[in-house]
Amino acid sequence: MNFNEEKIFRVFVDFDGTITKTDVGEAMFVKFGDEKKANEIIQLWINKKLSSVQTWHMLCDTVKNLDLREFDEFIDSIEIDQSFKRFVDYCNAGDIYISILSDGLDYYINRILKREGLETVSAYTNELTFDLNNNLIPVFKYTDEECLNCANCKRNHIINNSSDNDYTIYIGDGWSDTCPAQFCDFIFAKNSLLKFCDTNRISYFPFKNFDEIILRIEEMKKKRRLKKRHQAELKRREVYLQG
Numbered sequence: 001m002n003f004n005e006e007k008i009f010r011v012f013v014d015f016d017g018t019i020t021k022t023d024v025g026e027a028m029f030v031k032f033g034d035e036k037k038a039n040e041i042i043q044l045w046i047n048k049k050l051s052s053v054q055t056w057h058m059l060c061d062t063v064k065n066l067d068l069r070e071f072d073e074f075i076d077s078i079e080i081d082q083s084f085k086r087f088v089d090y091c092n093a094g095d096i097y098i099s100i101l102s103d104g105l106d107y108y109i110n111r112i113l114k115r116e117g118l119e120t121v122s123a124y125t126n127e128l129t130f131d132l133n134n135n136l137i138p139v140f141k142y143t144d145e146e147c148l149n150c151a152n153c154k155r156n157h158i159i160n161n162s163s164d165n166d167y168t169i170y171i172g173d174g175w176s177d178t179c180p181a182q183f184c185d186f187i188f189a190k191n192s193l194l195k196f197c198d199t200n201r202i203s204y205f206p207f208k209n210f211d212e213i214i215l216r217i218e219e220m221k222k223k224r225r226l227k228k229r230h231q232a233e234l235k236r237r238e239v240y241l242q243g
Contacts, residue, residue: 007221010162011091012154012184013084014172015102015109015123017191021079023174024112025104031074033062046175052103052151053140056126060136068134075108080116087210088121096217099124099161101154103176105138126152146242147179154180159239167226171213183235185228186220188213203229 017023029038038059045055091098100123102109107128113119127139144153158180162168170177170184173191181187181197187204189197197204207213220226 007226008166009096009169009217009220010158010166011096011098011169011171012101012158012161012180013098013170014174014177015100015125016104017173018171018177019080019084019100020112021081024075024078024108027078028071028074028108029059029062032066032071033059037062052149052176053143056138056140056151060138063136064133066130066134066136068130072111075111076115078108078112080112081209083210085116085118087214088118090214090217097161098122099157101152101157101180102126103150103152103154124152124154124157149179150176155183155239158183159236164236167220167228168232169217171207171210183232183239185232187229188216202231 013019016025026038026042029035041050041055041058044050045052050058088098090096098121100109100121102123102125104125105128106123106125109123109125110119113121113123124142127141129137129139131137138151140151142152142156144156147153147155154176158168158170167186168184169186169188170181171188172181172193173189175192175196177189177193178196181189181193181204182202187193187197187202188207189204190207194204194206196202205213205216
């Protein structure tokens with residue numbers, strides 16, 4: 001790369017627990033489903049005993065005859081990290097591509113984004129539909145049969161929305177972020193993703209809010225030589241060769 005050229009950043013952000021202060025996907029089943037069963041299902045998924053698609057179907061089966069008004073009130077009570085709004089403004093002002101990659105459900109994600117005036121931010125999610133009795137029916141548009149970590153394959157979105165010339169950034173907090181983060185040059189991690197990176201000796205930046213990430217990206221911009229993470233380049237190349 002010519003070091004005088006402007007660096008092109010592509011940012012991919014998890015939603016539940018990263019943009020929001022609560023993991024909405026887990027909290028909704030604790031409130032409206034069977035809390036004990038929901039926790040057991042989630043633990044089976046974490047232990048890789050279930051695929052993400054299987055997990056969503058089983059979790060949705062714990063909720064019967066959902067009261068949509070009560071569900072909407074629950075969603076409206078979910079808070080986001082307000083520094084994310086500043087981060088979106090920062091990306092837009094700097095012509096930095098930003099996209100939300102979530103293994104969660106569009107129903108609550110879209111409602112929260114619209115409430116916060118963030119509905120123009122690109123978001124790849126799973127879908128939630130309802131039958132006549134308001135039972136939950138998840139729909140998965142972005143599954144990859146060879147990549148079972150996510151029902152919505154975040155890895156593929158990263159590959160399809162970046163190039164070798166870009167500097168890719170992943171921001172996340174949970175188990176569904178452990179796969180896609182490995183394909184990015186720079187990782188901002190907290191909670192379960194941070195522990196995963198520590199355990200697997202993957203370089204990352206810990207963060208508490210998006211203001212910290214803005215400062216770090218500004219530092220990256222100023223560096224004459226910005227080195228990409230070699231293991232991420234290898235993993236991306238492996239996917240390209242498979243295609």
